[in-house]
Amino acid sequence: MEALPVIEGEISARGRKVAIVAARFNDFIVSSLLKGATAAWLERGGPVEDLLIARVPGAFELPVVARKLASSGRWDAVVALGCVIRGDTPHFDYVAGECARGLNLVSLETGVPVVFGVLTVETVEQALERAATTAGNKGGESMETALEMAGLLARL
Numbered sequence: 489m490e491a492l493p494v495i496e497g498e499i500s501a502r503g504r505k506v507a508i509v510a511a512r513f514n515d516f517i518v519s520s521l522l523k524g525a526t527a528a529w530l531e532r533g534g535p536v537e538d539l540l541i542a543r544v545p546g547a548f549e550l551p552v553v554a555r556k557l558a559s560s561g562r563w564d565a566v567v568a569l570g571c572v573i574r575g576d577t578p579h580f581d582y583v584a585g586e587c588a589r590g591l592n593l594v595s596l597e598t599g600v601p602v603v604f605g606v607l608t609v610e611t612v613e614q615a616l617e618r619a620a621t622t623a624g625n626k627g628g629e630s631m632e633t634a635l636e637m638a639g640l641l642a643r644l
């Protein structure tokens with residue numbers, strides 16, 4: 489049978505430039521996501537000088553900085569990292585919802601992949617599970633998604 493014309497992005501950081509924007513709110517979780525993301529970048533062959541990390545106060549501030557980075561033309565992808573815990577706030581839905589909506593809008597507006605590496609969870613325990621240092625780190629997964637998307641968009 490003839491091979492089907494499937495096209496995919498390679499998960500490689502070689503020749504790529506990626507910006508991370510990370511919230512400081514719930515830093516005990518976000519710092520683990522950041523470690524996961526930077527480790528994935530280095531594992532995939534990315535040089536330190538082609539990675540930028542910008543910090544913002546909270547998840548609500550991620551979209552505006554992601555927009556500045558994505559529209560600069562300097563970055564192949566933007567990874568947004570944060571952690572919104574429902575138990576912490578009655579305005580969970582606003583913070584998490586507007587963050588997700590804003591990041592998606594930036595991606596669609598600019599054509600630059602903006603990866604949603606923001607944990608939206610009910611409890612601290614759930615957040616810790618998803619920010620594990622061993623397996624299942626959402627930061628590392630988000631970086632891999634960013635690299636795959638950058639690779640795919642470069643091929644289309």
Ligand code: INI
Nearest residue numbers: 511513545546547548571572573576577
């Ligand atoms: N920001 C977060 O990143 N996570 C949260 O859980 C959170 N809570 O619980 O309120 C949070 N709030 C701050 C928000 O992102 C903004 O920084 C703030 O409202 C100023 O705009």
